[in-house]
Amino acid sequence: xxxxxxxxxxxxxxxxxxxxxxxxxxxxxxxxxxxxxxxxxxxxxxxxxxxxxxxxxxxxxxxxxxxxxxxxxxxxxxxxxxxxxxxxxxxxxxxxxxxxx
Numbered sequence: 001x002x003x004x005x006x007x008x009x010x011x012x013x014x015x016x017x018x019x020x021x022x023x024x025x026x027x028x029x030x031x032x033x034x035x036x037x038x039x040x041x042x043x044x045x046x047x048x049x050x051x052x053x054x055x056x057x058x059x060x061x062x063x064x065x066x067x068x069x070x071x072x073x074x075x076x077x078x079x080x081x082x083x084x085x086x087x088x089x090x091x092x093x094x095x096x097x098x099x100x101x
Contacts (some may be wrong), residue, residue, distance in 0.1 A: 023090040027090035028084035
C-alpha cells in the first residue's frame with residue numbers, strides 16, 4: 001500500500017503544482033503543509049522526552065516565556081484547520097473554474 005500511495009501523492013503534488021493554476025496549487029499547498037505538520041508531529045512523538053526537556057530548559061533559563069509556549073500551542077491547533085481550508089478552497093476553485101481551453 002505504501003509503495004503505491006507515496007508515489008501517487010508525490011505525483012499528485014507535482015501535477016497540482018505544475019498543471020493546475022488556481023485550485024490545484026491550493027490543494028498542493030494544503031498537502032505539503034499537512035506533510036510538514038505530520039513530520040513535525042512524528043519527531044515530537046518519537047523524541048518526546050528530549051523535546052519536553054529542551055522546552056523546560058528554555059522556559060527555566062528565560063529564553064522563552066509561558067506566553068510564547070501558549071502561542072505555539074494555539075498555532076499547532078490551527079494548522080490542521082488551515083490545511084483543510086486550503087484543500088477545500090482548492091476543490092471549490094476547481095469546481096467553479098471554466099474547464100474550456
